[in-house]
Amino acid sequence: MTELMVNNANNAHPLHQPPAERGRRASRRRFLTVFGTAAVGMPLLGACGAVPDRPAVAADRKGPMGGAQPRVQASQAASPGREVKRTSFPITAVGLTWTGSPRGVRLRLIDRNGKPGAWQKVTAGCPCAKDPETARTKSTTPPNRALVPAHGSYGYQVDVDSGVKVIDAIAIDAGTSGTKGRPATAATPSNSAASGTGGAPAFPPAGVALRADWGADETKRFTADSSESSPTRFTRAQAITVHHTATPLDDPDPAATVRAIYEQHAVSNDWGDIGYNFLIDRQGVVYEGRFSGTDGIPAHNARDEVVTGFHTFAFNPGNIGIALLGDFSKEKPSTPMRASLVGLTASLAALHKLDPLTGITYTSPTSGKSTPGPALGGHRDWTSTECPGSAAYLDLSAVRESAAKLVR
Template identity: 45%
Template sequence: MVFAATDSGSTSDSTSDTDAAPSGTKPETFPATRTATATGTAPATTTFAASYVGLRWTGDQDGAGIRLADGNWQQTGGGCATIDGGGTALIAADEATSYQVKAPAGATDVHTIAIDCTRGPDRTFHVPSEATRVRGVRYLSRPAWGADESKRYKDGKVNTPEAYYPLQSITVHHTDTPNADPDPAATVRGIYEYHAITLDWGDIGYHFLIDEAGVVYEGRYSGDDLIPAFDKDGNLVTAFHTAGFNSGNLGIALIGNLVAQPPTAAAKASLIRLIKVITRFKGLDPQAKITYTNPVNGVKKDNETISGHRDWLQTDCPGQTMYDLLGEVRTAAATR
């Protein structure tokens, strides 16, 4: 049973700066992501205008902050990414070339990364010539948003080898990045850099992302079988969106901050369509209550087939406005 394909039926996810484009693809260029890392809380400068600053530390989650250039201090939000024993934040840098961070009292191992995902040198990708689809829902494949596959590797090996388990649940997130994003593909590249390299996950943490125009982006790499998120046997690749509850749990992130502003109609519609096709494909009831069982360690948790990030862990994600809409999403996804 084919879950996804291009309209023409053939693609290649390969990327290269020099190779000729394989059949069924066309060359497109995206700016390579530039980064500058720092440790500690001393002021840091960069040689480029930063799109985002990523921050991670060991210690209490609350109490971190950042000051861009000579501006005022601002508290970092709770964010979406979660790690054991510490905190994380990804902050829009507004093209700043300097910044300073403060960590919670007693925090250690403070690491920051300035990320430029819009102005680096061009890199050519082999993008499918025809639209890729998930059971009729169009999505941008990884090469179509400029995913540099080398970032999945560390010391010459895949940093987090793919593991696959039956799908049990779907979790909704927001990326906690600015709304009215003028370049959401660049934001996806920035999140990819932050998750894969700074947090050392080896890839972006979500299976899919959705921007405010309703465009769906393929997230976590799942193999070369043209089936996003799943392997050829229909099992879900493990991603990194709900620490401790990742295996068998599919993560979809809406790009933006949905604490006070609701998702756009287009984003919500795409979320519902995507959940509907996945639950139908896998025979899940979007309105059911479930007992999730982690296939790796046996940990169980009562939840719903379609949940929010905060239903698993202590976090504001997916933002109050999105969380309040989950009942509507479940009902709509269950409609035949």
């Protein structure tokens, strides 16, 4: 096994460093890491059909929340059902992207000793994506995506139904978060009726975990030549759309999951950043998503325009994406999560003068196309998908009512 690992010992936040230093660190993303592969009861894939491992970074820095920054091995599952991918680090999650049936993929994890676990069905999560006008790869529909928890495994294997093609597979070590600096309380709208002070809720609500708080490695937004992979674009807010991540509800380290999603979106999908504008965990902690500047105001510029994320294919500009961490196909959001969703959507609705109870006509600033939709809705209101899960979707009408009461 040959490894060329990048060990980045600098603890300073990249945004606190001069541009030259940020660029130097960004370029490290391009170093190649080569890991060996081993078969477990199956023949190794030959050179024919194998896709070379992609550039990857391993970093051992401490994150702002006290845990390690994410480190990553990226590898293509060139031959599902035959090839076993092994890593030299414990895997937090395996990110998968595929075309074909959303239910046509299975995965099994490999432990430290090379012993495979049971095959598990992979559930496709939110099919978030860049808009076709801004994506480097043009497509008419986004592929299926999933983030499968790996519980510190050291490898994985993928099997698929006929007609399914795995586009990308990535093993992610997102580190552990620790408790130092972790936001402990749910985000609540400040200056709001809920707090007894009257008036519309202010934005941002109290308690939002900014990118530095959850350990976003800002170098991942830059290319080797120090330019932003996806430069920020801002536009007038028109809608708020709720998603779910289809990850387990009993997540022991939601901040690590946010980092893993960031890794999958920014690097594996090559979007240059996390696709959502906000994420909320079961404790009600709200996480800042897509980068919008360094002023501490999430998702917006100084003119209160919203940064374009990558979450609702063809309807991203002006559409604020909020992802609930977990799978809400059958379970409703927890009480703290729901309270934070209400508080966040109320403060956004007040800021942008949106009525959570009404419909809007969304007009894409890039394509000019107009489409009717809800001011506060779910991903499935805009496209054919199960996101944000049936239980969360059914609960949205009550969320709208509660948010509207706070705004009025």
